[in-house]
Amino acid sequence: MNKFGSNMNPFWSDVFSAYDEFKHELVVEASDVWQIPIFLSSKIVIGRKPFWKRKLFDAGCRSINDIYNSQGELMSFEEFRRTYPGCLNALTFETLRCLVQRISIPSEFGGKKPIGPFIHPALLQILNADCRQYYDALLNVRYKKTDSPLPSQIKWNSILSSNIFWGHIYYRYKRCSKNTTLIWFQDRIVHRILTTNTFASKFMDVSDLCTFCGRERETIQHLMVACEEVGAMWQSVKDMIRDRLKITLELNPQEIILGFDPALYECPRETATAIQRLILIGKWYIYSCKVRKEKPRFVNLLQKMKILTQAEFMYDHDKNEREIRVRDINMVLCCNQTC
Incomplete structure (x- = not known):
């Protein structure tokens, strides 16, 4: 690993060091x-x-x-x-x-x-396994001795000033969609490996300022929540959920970034899943706007949600899951599409 130098991507540095620990x-x-x-x-x-x-x-x-x-x-x-x-x-x-x-x-x-x-049989076993088993094997070696939280969990606990039940967070967002693009996007947020201008500026000649407002450093929490350009969109999302489903959400930084609001505990499972998917699509839409250098708008978010939920609906053979997709689509089609 030394041949890559000190400027290695922190994510891959962590993976390679965990791999070395696994072998030892x-x-x-x-x-x-x-x-x-x-x-x-x-x-x-x-x-x-x-x-x-x-x-x-x-x-x-x-x-x-x-x-x-x-x-x-x-x-x-x-x-x-x-x-x-x-x-x-x-x-x-x-x-x-x-x-x-x-x-x-x-x-x-x-x-x-x-x-x-010489390759140890246990190493051959995980190298021939799928990514999930390989990742779990590395994590078990790195954290089995102290049961300590992951570095990303420690960082989010510090930023969001709360103790988060991570097992519930992982379960919820992986269950709310079968779209692998959306799940991988949320994985990058949770593990703090989503590329922002602040991160890119360490390796490239780019500004670390926010793509939308151009005034604050662009971190994950600023891009998804704190920027005033995305604040209006999230307010419209909150109003839509309140008007259509009679549910009042706070949508604070923790609830947007991690994708779960405590108020959803009181909702039926299908309703909570539909809302979580809407929040997840909202974050993905914000990031796609950043890449295209466009300002996020609520009307465009609804169009994206309609396309994605209809696509999942077509390929979902589970009756209960199809009912959740219908709820998603109806929430979009019946709402007042004004920003």
């Missing part, structure tokens, strides 16, 4: 090394196909350990032929022997200096 936490057992399979293994390929010999398999030669002798050295062809008679010819054995030599065997387990890197 692994305990390499002899069984992990010697039990690497010979057959149908991605490490041992002959002629672009995984190695497989039924005769050798039936003779009991199934792992790397089985072609090492008692001195911890690879068998010669003569030793191999005495141990597994008639299983392989000399050419195939030498090919197999060369492939096995390329797999690293740590010296403390009797092996010689490796040519290729």
